[in-house]
Amino acid sequence: MRYAQLVIGPAGSGKSTYCYHILRHFEAERQSAKVVNLDPAAEHFEYEPLVDIRELIHLDDAMEDDDLKFGPNGGLVFCMEYLLENRDWLEEQLGEDDDDYILFDCPGQIELYSHMTVMKDLVEVLQNWNFRVCGVFLMDSQFMIDGAKFLAGTMTALSVMVNLVIPHVNVLSKVDLLGKSAKKQLERFIEPDARNLLSDVANNSRWHKKYQALTEALGALIEDYSLVRFYPLDLRDEENIGDLVLSINNVIQFGEDADVQIRDFDPPEEDE
Template identity: 70%
Template structure:
């Protein structure tokens, strides 16, 4: 049985940094973790991938084709669909070694995870055809979670990904080491999703949007509380104990 994480999240959320951090941490513990780059637009990452989608297709291939004429978003979708059509290439790159632990470093286009089917199809191939025990890891930048409305938005994004992929799921708030102490304390108050804390901030705002949609915000907060669907783990890559946890 092989094990893997499919590492997801918006652009700039720290997916590649997360992968390289786990690779180094595993090496320090005399263990091996391999990474597969599934981002056809990647320019740089601090690890040596065991497989790289750019060897199969690059985003520029889709964007510069005179017949297709894709933009960046359409090109990314095309590249991921092309991967599904050529899954034999991925299977060959991965080999058939047992007891592998692999991180799949995915693109940063959030639509791929929230409401399109391409990533769910990939997950099904990895679990059913390639015999992986798969876990989805959704990353979100801590700097976009430091107040009530943003935290509520991030939580709903995580929930959309969880529902769409139907996989065991872990949500991680990244870049905690870049926050001020006050911002870290603010996020800490949200980690046990209490809609009263979040809604208190929303109701204190004089925004016309918050006043008009207060009942919607309250319903979303109650949904999170009643079903305990979303939890976040804060990650500080400068803290070895935090990484080990």
């Protein structure tokens, strides 16, 4: 059995930084983990990737092609579809080692996860290669500390969960960058009461009066599904990182298939 975290989320949510720190955590625990870069537009990351999609196709290849003439968004979609068409290349690069633990650092185009099928198809490919896959969806906590933005972010996370149909952990990243007052506000969003958060959105503007019923319906949808919970991540807190990794490992049952190590001991010598 092999294990994978599909690290997804909007651009700038800290996916590559997350992969780097999780890799360091595994090294500190004397465990093996690797990272695969699946972002064809990546310019810099701190880890050394096991596989780099840019060796197969780069975003510039799609954008500079005279026939394709893609923009950045269309180019990213094309690159991911090209990867799936060349899945044999990815399979060869990954190798066939059992007990692999791989973090897939994905692009930051949210449409790839929320309603398109390309990432869902990639998940099915990984599962066929004997991977247990957990989606790790990152949202920047700096933009999630008021009711309106939080409802929007929660709807995005819910859309991704419904589209990918895999075990899922939602993470509020960059908590270490929040000030004290913002961290206090964040506490009420960790396990959100969507109907209660509507009070933050309510106001007397014409916009709110016109769309009040829609806002309430969105809040009811989030509450009724009751699937979205966020885990706050402070990269300066090693215990916090360890708890998150433990939660993800429980989801994918990492380590449960390992053989029990039995050591033989010589019987104690009798005292003369």
